[in-house]
Amino acid sequence: MNAEAKKERDGWDDIGSGPGRIFKSGELDVSHGPILYLDSISVSFDGFKALNNLNLTIEAGELRCIIGPNGAGKTTMMDVITGKTRQDSGTAFFGQTIDLTKLTEPEIAHAGIGRKFQKPSVFEHHTVFENLELAMKTDKRVWRSLFAKLSGEEKSRIEEILALIKLSDKANLPAGLLAHGQKQWLEIGMLLMQEPKLLLLDEPVAGMTDFETERTAELLNELAGQHSIVVVEHDMEFVGAIARTVTVLHEGSVLAEGSMDKVQNDERVIEVYLGR
Numbered sequence: 001m002n003a004e005a006k007k008e009r010d011g012w013d014d015i016g017s018g019p020g021r022i023f024k025s026g027e028l029d030v031s032h033g034p035i036l037y038l039d040s041i042s043v044s045f046d047g048f049k050a051l052n053n054l055n056l057t058i059e060a061g062e063l064r065c066i067i068g069p070n071g072a073g074k075t076t077m078m079d080v081i082t083g084k085t086r087q088d089s090g091t092a093f094f095g096q097t098i099d100l101t102k103l104t105e106p107e108i109a110h111a112g113i114g115r116k117f118q119k120p121s122v123f124e125h126h127t128v129f130e131n132l133e134l135a136m137k138t139d140k141r142v143w144r145s146l147f148a149k150l151s152g153e154e155k156s157r158i159e160e161i162l163a164l165i166k167l168s169d170k171a172n173l174p175a176g177l178l179a180h181g182q183k184q185w186l187e188i189g190m191l192l193m194q195e196p197k198l199l200l201l202d203e204p205v206a207g208m209t210d211f212e213t214e215r216t217a218e219l220l221n222e223l224a225g226q227h228s229i230v231v232v233e234h235d236m237e238f239v240g241a242i243a244r245t246v247t248v249l250h251e252g253s254v255l256a257e258g259s260m261d262k263v264q265n266d267e268r269v270i271e272v273y274l275g276r
Ligand SMILES: Nc1ncnc2c1ncn2[C@@H]1O[C@H](COP(=O)(O)OP(=O)(O)OP(=O)(O)O)[C@@H](O)[C@H]1O
Pocket: 045, 046, 049, 050, 068, 069, 070, 071, 072, 073, 074, 075, 076, 077
């Protein structure tokens, strides 16, 4: 893609490349640190502190699991990252230059944070292939028409994602006919079509069968390393299958953080969450 076309698509252009690259404000810069940095974030609802001086750092390419009891603040944290809820105090940075607290929800999505909510929302009457086609990263000012001709590159991108989400043999099936787990995979695929720089997944295996849960773990293990991913999940078997670093939230702050083994053996974590 030439510079002019890139500027048109992304709203900014690259200046130079390599280590000496200059970053324009608005462009994700992870050259000197984390992809996501939350510092002392607090959010109150009618005097109740849903987040209480929350600190969280996610490195580029990391797959982080967030666990914690009901009401610990997990959803509120995702809402702050995506601009749905504003913090009362604290800072939230996407890379080194993008101040999330100054952006609107659509601006945050455009900057490259993709979020998947618990309930799948696919276009039921369109085929699996068409769903991915509609989700393709394009100039969002022009609603992508299904009649626009796909380039060979676009077609192979869709086929690549179909294989990744294990739906190649369902490509021509209306999405409404998919099983619950398959719809969840399709939605993850739709997010991937937009080439997000950070993927937030809210309870991705809720309501899935054991088989679907295992395949979702496989999918996330394949994505790990190539994508930066934050997963909020209650299913501890699933978390165990994908976990690298686990963060435990409790009463709006980080109670413990580390390997699965470390947090599972942490007395405070057992008391407030795992032991119940
Ligand atoms: N819009 C709101 N107004 C009032 N209180 C809220 C609001 N959103 C969240 N809360 C409260 O803030 C606390 C944290 O909620 P949150 O949904 O972030 O927790 P959670 O860790 O995601 O829980 P769960 O695992 O049940 O989804 C809860 O006590 C909740 O009732």
